[in-house]
Amino acid sequence: MSETQDIKEIDKRELMAKYDKESNFRTNLGPWGWVTLIIGGALTIFQLYTAFYGAKVSLIQGAIHLGAGLSLVYLLYPLKTSMTKRRGVPWYDALLAIAALFVNFYILFNYERLVKDAIIFGFTAFDQIVATAGVILLLEATRRVVGLPIVIIAIVALLYGLFGQYIPVIGHAGYDWPSLATEMFYSSSSIFGTPIQISSTYIYLFLFFGVILVKTNIGQFFNDIALRLTGRYTGGTAKAAVAASGLQGMVSGSSVANTVGSGSFTIPMMKNSGFKPHFAAATEASASTGGQIMPPIMGAAAFIMASYTGIPYNEIIIIAIIPAILYFSGVFMGTHFEARKQGIMGLAKDQLPKLKNLVKRLDLFLPLVIIIGFLLAGKTPTYAALFAIVTAFVISFFRKDTRMSFKEIIKLLEEGARTALPVIAACATAGIIAGTVTTTGLGPKIAGGIIELAQGQFFLVMFFTMVACIILGMGLPTTANYVVTATMAAPALLAFDVPVIAVHMFVFYFGIVADITPPVCLAAYAGAGIAGANPMKAGVTAVKLAIAAFIIPYMFVTQPILLLQGDANVLNVSIAVITAMLGMASISASMIGYFVSSVNWLERIIMFGAGLLLVYPDLKFSLVGLVIFGAIFAIQFFGGKAGDKNKRQTA
Incomplete structure (x- = not known):
């Protein structure tokens, strides 16, 4: 070195x-x-x-x-x-x-x-x-x-x-x-x-799998693939950061660790292409944080969710796909609008990883394919993780840059244990909290208190639960936060006949976004440290980019179709996804202040409202939102053309 x-x-x-x-x-x-x-x-x-x-x-x-x-x-x-x-x-x-x-x-x-x-x-x-x-x-x-x-x-x-x-x-x-x-x-x-039972079986293996990907440089291959796929488009470096960090974040299970690990490569790249330091930090933080909701691995808490809900893990990773797509689409849109706003284009072809070199290394995707294939085939997470570990270990010997020496292999075993220590301690301590809640009957009492405080209003119950999850998430790791909120806050929503998986995904999401929510937005702070940016400014920008994460949980609680629950046929799911994507586009443009062209404050407010109407689980409201969204697009598109024509005539 x-x-x-x-x-x-x-x-x-x-x-x-x-x-x-x-x-x-x-x-x-x-x-x-x-x-x-x-x-x-x-x-x-x-x-x-x-x-x-x-x-x-x-x-x-x-x-x-x-x-x-x-x-x-x-x-x-x-x-x-x-x-x-x-x-x-x-x-x-x-x-x-x-x-x-x-x-x-x-x-x-x-x-x-x-x-x-x-x-x-x-x-x-x-x-x-x-x-x-x-x-x-x-x-x-x-x-x-x-x-x-x-x-x-x-x-x-x-x-x-x-x-x-x-x-x-x-x-x-x-x-x-x-x-x-x-x-x-x-x-x-x-x-x-x-929690500790899951940690001592599934979680440890997946954390060890993540260590192997990093130590063998297979993780760097994810970065190269992402850069090749998105780098030549508008704001390509930021889009590559989102894709790469999402892939690595789902394995690492730590927003901060992934922000620093991926960000040391992606943040300088974004800054060099023209993005402001705080925006580069925010992009990396929001993508790394979102990695924990990305199937098939989803950090660590999803394994505990499978045990709590009684829903097999291989079903949970299917259920979680649409919300994850919506989240990362929102972050992608935010980076796109910011790039258009700043006039940042993609990278030149000679700056991208060579396609033929990537094709030669496609076998490095095999461990991830093994996990996805085995889980979808109904195999246990333990079985899937074990075979992915063996696969990654074996293919690492095929190349000099991924091959490990005997000393490095021994060190790898220790590194696997070191990586798991925070999860082991957090799961065991969360067990104290969950055990007390269960043995004393505190859970139903807290749920009753939340409902009483909200005076039985469903939206207020969701809001108070969200606040509790974010506050707890600011001081607890994701796994521990999920355990606590699943035992203490989730019962309040279950009282309203909401599908069990929707309730657990709700508390799971809001526990995760605490890592980018000011004032204690540790992932954004870590990204700002690499970028040399103002930490609080990076945190606020990360919230703007990840605004979908604050809206999507309300969507799938009120519209469980997004979690493939209820009447989830192809038509209903397609309509829900399309209107949700349009809503995310409208809200992202509002947050960034740019759509087809710059958006003034009045247009931003209108677009935010249109976005909320589009994601609201009622077709009538969605159609109203669509009309407003289309009108703003037409005004900006044709207004921009007229402006360009006037400029040419003046010249």
């Missing part, structure tokens, strides 16, 4: 550490590097082994997964972020790493007694001490790798479980600490509930 590349890598790491809590790890482990290599490699091998031969009992699978994960967190993440550059691992963190392994492996070695005998004879005093230590170690590890907000929510949930009898309106009988601690740590409904 050249000196310039080294500098770029250092800049990326510093940027990630600044805006992404999970990237604030120790960079100089010294001899402890061998320990993290062994534990991380062993965890990845365990996950691959159980994927091939079958997972263990959920509590044992989860205990090994969580124990190794928390041990690595204490070895890699310091007590304070200012200590990341110190050499080695302090003695107290080494002890905490050992303790994390011990409390989780205690479940492994005492499984029969803890799940059977304890029901009759109760838990021993030592069982209670281990459970207490397990909860504390989990919360501290989560604070280090994910951040304080989710830990605060989990502590509040525990306090609610302990002192519920003193809380008015939403109170409950209350638990004593030994009962609560053992319920949290030894049952399969809290810490080792659905």
Whole structure:
């Protein structure tokens, strides 16, 4: 690697550490590097082994997964972020790493007694001490790798479980600490509930798959394909960024990580072609964030959604296609209108990746084809991910630029574990919250409170649920945010006889867009760091580009046809999609301030209103919106021609 590349890598790491809590790890482990290599490699091998031969009992699978994960967190993440550059691992963190392994492996070695005998004879005093230590170690590890907000929510949930009898309106009988601690740590409904069960099976494998794509440079092939397909058109560099980041974002599952990873390539490219720095940052952030709603992988939360809704994952990826198309179409339109507004054309043919070189590398798409094909064929996500991993690994040896050495393969196993640590910690801590909500009956009480606050008005219930999801999303990772909102806020919408999948997609979408919603728009901040732009300006622009994400959830709740629910025949779906696309075009033009030509403020307001009418689930309203949209187009088109004619005559 050249000196310039080294500098770029250092800049990326510093940027990630600044805006992404999970990237604030120790960079100089010294001899402890061998320990993290062994534990991380062993965890990845365990996950691959159980994927091939079958997972263990959920509590044992989860205990090994969580124990190794928390041990690595204490070895890699310091007590304070200012200590990341110190050499080695302090003695107290080494002890905490050992303790994390011990409390989780205690479940492994005492499984029969803890799940059977304890029901009759109760838990021993030592069982209670281990459970207490397990909860504390989990919360501290989560604070280090994910951040304080989710830990605060989990502590509040525990306090609610302990002192519920003193809380008015939403109170409950209350638990004593030994009962609560053992319920949290030894049952399969809290810490080792659905989130960590999914993390220890599907999610880990797909995250490891993403690591392989990056380490073997297969991810760069996605960038080249996107640039070749869109680069020669108006604003082609921005459109290429949207396509490439969407492809990589669905695998990475992290808006910030994908913004920095893809953005280091796409943002300078957009700036060089003429886009303003804040717009380049916003484009990358909105596309990277949207990657988590892009089938077939959809980050990580969609696997948990399949478990919560009872809808098979291979059906969810079909259901999610139309909303994802609408979202990325909206971002594409925004970049197109901005390019027209700024007069930014496409790249010259000689600046694009050569077609013959790309054709020679088309086999690099095979891992993604394997995943899509296996899922659509009804295979389990575990099976699909495992074969995609094997495929990507094998084809990486065919070329020098994708081939890995033995040392790099060993390091790859550790990197897979490192990448999963934030998800492991977030899923386990979210399990505390979800477990408390379930065992105390808090979910229905919160749902009732939302409905009462909205005075039974369906639109207000949706609005309050949206606000709750965005606020939680500003402090929680996507997976944890979905778990919390699915258990606490979703029941409010379910009371209105909305299809289950529509409700869960609603909270899923709004949890994701928190990453680009000011004031805490971390993905936009990360993009602004690369672009050298004003972070808040990048955040506001990202919202404009991704405005579809704030509208689409309302659309598929009120018009479930977009999720292929209800009377979803070809005609109805086609009409809904066409009017929605036209609505997105009208709204995007309004946001950017350019359509056929520049749009004044009055036209922007009218176009925004026309767009809302077009996406409203009523054909009469859509026709009115279409008439207004067509009128604005005609005025701009013919007015522009007249203006051009006058200019020529004057000249």
